Amino acid sequence: MLRALRAALGGAGPAVGLGSDAHGVVPAGTAAVVTTSGSSGYPKSVVLSRHALTASAMATSARLGEGAWLLALPAHYVAGLQVLVRALVSGHEPAILAGSFSAQAFAAASLSMASSVGGNAVPRFTSLVPAQLLTLLDAAENDDTVARAVRSFEAILIGGQALPVRVRERAAEAEVRIVRTYGSSETSGGCVYDGRPLDDVSLRVVAGEVHITGPTLAEGYLGDPDRTDAAFIRDAAGTRWYRTGDAGRLENGFLHIDGRIDNVIISGGINVSLDRVETAVRSLAGWESAVVVAATDERWGEASVVVRAGERVANTPDFAEVRSAVGEELGAPARPARVLMVDEIPTLPSGKPDRVALRAIVASGAQNGEHTA
Template identity: 70%
Template structure:
């Protein structure tokens, strides 16, 4: 099947292309491959709907092939879990979470509402306000998907803007994923009356496949050696042009079941999945292994540091040390001390961050996730 690169600057272009790739006769489309030194083939196997090229937060590009079957299975399982309705696209259309908002709309037979231009609370409220509709006098439920940074901006604005508050409350469910949701942000959302659903997944699983810790119908979870593995109909076919990486990430057990190795550490508590962070996101400080994900979770429990990023940098004394990169605010005084105390209480004295670097704006990827490679560069630069 022919593979056609599609620019993702205009979500409507992506929607039109997805309509053919997912519901029609094609062609397959490539998203996220513009301006990258990646050679994608002109043809892909029959059944391939999209190829999503993403570097994630590590800066290493990968081109993930997703079939029509995987995408529609994910959309149908989402509807079965949270209900059917109309969707608002507030995420970039070139990333899997945005793609899935559009696919869910296509599968349900409804046109999605699309937030035009850059994300802002005001634009979100205007787009949400345009969604009110009913069938036979019964209101159609509305849904949307956000990353934590967007949710926090909405909550901040909602404190003084009733239009934003009404908008974020109007959704039957607000899916939040892409990175860990700080507990303080979750508590603020619940207090504001926002109906949150925390999602976990990746491009390789057609987006979120675990909602509030529970796998979607048809999806299975297991923990091997502390690593989370996922199986089910939403799995990607693999990485285009990279058989070695595909074979390492997608494995089969003795029964022939195909599993995706997520690289995330986690456990199953009474059947509910808990993620502890990336297995490889560890620094060695003074000979002691320190999980940066655990440190970051503790740091983000401090008011003013809810979106902070914790990275590792070389250290002359300890070999490596953790550094907090955060945005400037009115409560900067004492932030480092409070963060160090929180980390000591949660992880241990050995894990306390060495310093904090304050910036006007945190670097972000187009997906809305933190750009950790850029944050490491900021932390390692002379200050």
């Protein structure tokens, strides 16, 4: 794949198709077509040009500096693809974590990377999802090799989903340097770092929805002109913007994401953002990996359900405390109705929670244990 990507970026080879067997005529200059269904289950094939991918990689280099990259994510998703593009643009062969992700495998791959070239230090970078970072932080508490490896990176990009505040605090305590990223396949990956857009990327918020413009935008969706026209719009000046579908705010140029516009339920006649409920739940110790999904409710019409893997350990707040904490922060209507204990949170190949599967589990009642408010 690396050879094919190098040829596609250089214009000497065809576009690389990632994530599916999608076929179709792509615009001249296309480097990759990334097909993903995300958490919604709706497949989309995003057309990315050579210019968009390299512009993103160069903007990252301008923000963070140049160095060597470790691929620890699936390469057929945009975050993994961009690790390879950044490595090619920087001139360093990427290190690759082969097989399933684990703290020990990550440490071995990290510590095998060259620390210097010609006597000059080579900074290390990688990109992870929050669940991977949490795995590393947990292991680092008792494994000095993992701790040394994770601290060896100049920056670890964290994206794909919101990073719980407690996990961010733990990273700081462990002296792990992280950069929170925001973006999507349609923006060639992360284009906002720690709330600030990369060079030449601009943001606006229209009717509560975040819009993005800049050289990293995709060409559109392969074979789906109607969806392309709905997502990529032009303003009166002719500037092309991508409608993210995310609710957000701009405060002094800093972007705050409040969740998906469509990830809202109506519980007892009150609109409740499941993303905000999930953020509140994940702020509690022991609940950092919990996922909040919607479920039908006989009394309220709709309600939120907290899905959590494993068993509660000592000093972890119980569900009554979770409900109380959410109510204090977001109001009584936002309190989750119940918690579902499962052996493992199902995930997509990208590492994100599989919310479609979770909603099916909640709806079917298949669980190891359930606590109701």
